[in-house]
């Protein structure tokens with residue numbers, strides 16, 4: 299099995315808060331892996347470090363076997379660093395990538411608090427995400443010499459829109475859709491960047507019970523259609539247990555367990571974390 | 580037939596624009612029969628339409644709140660005037676400093692350079708400045724414009740810029756049409772850009788930077804692109820303004836000029852090209868023509884003692900305040916003018932307004 303995402307000793311520290319502490323994680327080709335944990339556990343922060351929104355304080359992240367982010371505590375962080383393994387990567391060169399470069403590598407994400415382009419229609423939202431894979435330049439695009447590529451993009455956009463079950467809403471403002479549909483649209487937009495790895499941050503949040511029930515089938519459908527590997531954060535335990543091949547559980551930034559859904563359900567540390575904390579699940 | 584149907588809207592739009600140009604041609608042809616104020620309002624409106632659209636590209640479509648417009652206009656205006664000044668006129672214009680520019684370009688080449696030089700400056704200052712967030716970006720670009728204004732007047736550059744002296748006798752357009760054509764062509768280029776995949780990327784950055792970046796749009800590159808292109812057209816607008824004024828002095832290009840253009844963008848609708856164009860014409864016509872009489876004693880046949888110098892500005896400010904307070908989204912919002920809608924406005928909306936009145940009348944009976 300080929301490794302798609304490899305996270306090694308990832309630590310993300312904000313001032314004195316260690317939001318993610320020495321996280322290690324692997325996602326292999328074709329898998330659906332879930333990252334779960336109580337509120338504030340550091341799940342979204344881990345996503346943000348993986349996708350380049352934050353520069354990790356310590357650790358290495360690789361995509362398809364190639365490291366693309368590497369850091370070690372330096373400067374002021376060197377003395378205040380509260381994680382472990384501070385010296386592991388000290389001798390290796392630092393690596394950073396901006397979010398757009400990481401998306402270009404082949405991973406795309408959705409956001410916990412939906413971030414659609416709010417002045418744009420459903421169609422335009424998806425079409426805009428095709429910008430990254432274009433071959434035209436400023437000149438050919440302005441003078442419409444790239445009309446073939448433009449037509450192809452529009453055709454693909456239409457295909458995608460229907461594939462994610464957004465019928466009859468082509469020209470509606472993205473933000474006028476109900477929450478569940480907005481989540482679908484965000485997924486379609488992410489797919490338009492042609493990713494290998496899709497990261498979903500709480501895809502079921504804001505969905506009604508019926509939409510949530512249909513989500514498992516929906517995620518399976520897009521995985522098959524686009525040959526995807528999926529890493530998702532989710533609070534709905536039924537969905538997580540139903541859909542995941544493997545699960546990582548974190549609490550207060552640190553991993554407390556990982557394994558198959560059956561293993562996780564019977565793990566005492568996990569039960570403790572979920573029952574002990576003030577959690578709404 | 581099919582072709583006509585498919586491109587119906589485009590054809591109508593083109594015909595509408597052609598009609599506007601025909602009107603300008605007719606006014607040009609009538610020459611002295613047209614009041615001078617109309618001619619100068621039309622010229623100035625064309626120039627400001629271009630300036631407003633170029634600022635809108637940056638502020639409205641890319642969401643970068645820049646206030647450097649006057650600085651780039653100034654660079655464009657000076658580039659144009661310096662490069663096209665006829666050889667014969669150089670000695671008399673640069674009587675104080677002498678000049679090191681010993682060639683003279685044809686008008687069109689001068690205009691193109693008037694775009695390129697500001698674009699180069701934008702490229703250089705864009706690298707550090709565009710990293711700043713909204714308010715800081717506004718302050719930095721405003722500062723840039725003020726520095727440019729000061730430097731141009733500095734006598735150290737006298738051999739190039741003629742220091743604090745005006746530059747005169749450079750060539751310019753006489754009729755309205757060339758102004759309208761140059762401004763129209765530039766606006767057309769901006770519209771084409773906005774309709775392209777790059778325009779969508781700009782709007783994505785405006786709507787949500789984090790999401791745009793996550794969708795693979797390189798923020799630094801695209802912001803830089805929008806900044807450079809906007810400055811290019813601001814420079815050309817500045818050159819046109821220099822032609823219109825026939826004498827060029829850096830003192831006129833204050834930040835108040837940028838605010839004026841920003842106001843046109845806001846009145847027209849942030850994110851609407853046609854809005855900016857319409858607003859420019861209304862703004863210039865109001866400030867230079869329709870409200871003029873407010874300063875001269877008699878307005879609409881009424882004479883009052885308050886109709887004195889400066890009263891026009893009071894009324895003008897009130898009008899603008901009303902627009903900004905009650906029409907937050909401007910005349911057009913984010914929409915564009917639709918030729919069909921103009922049609923229905925005259926054939927349906929206005930008659931229906933009368934019909935409604937009639938109905939109310941019926942009820943009263």
Ligand SMILES: Nc1ncnc2c1ncn2[C@@H]1O[C@H](COP(=O)(O)OP(=O)(O)OP(=O)(O)O)[C@@H](O)[C@H]1O
Nearest residue numbers: 312315317335336337338339340341342343344410
């Ligand atoms: N930019 C930041 N600066 C400072 N602290 C931060 C920052 N981002 C996240 N944190 C902190 O990191 C911790 C983890 O937050 P995170 O959003 O990753 O949690 P989460 O697991 O996604 O929770 P939820 O299930 O509620 O979404 C929180 O205590 C949060 O306050």
Ligand SMILES: [Mg+2]
Nearest residue numbers: 341342343410
């Ligand atoms: Mg979260």
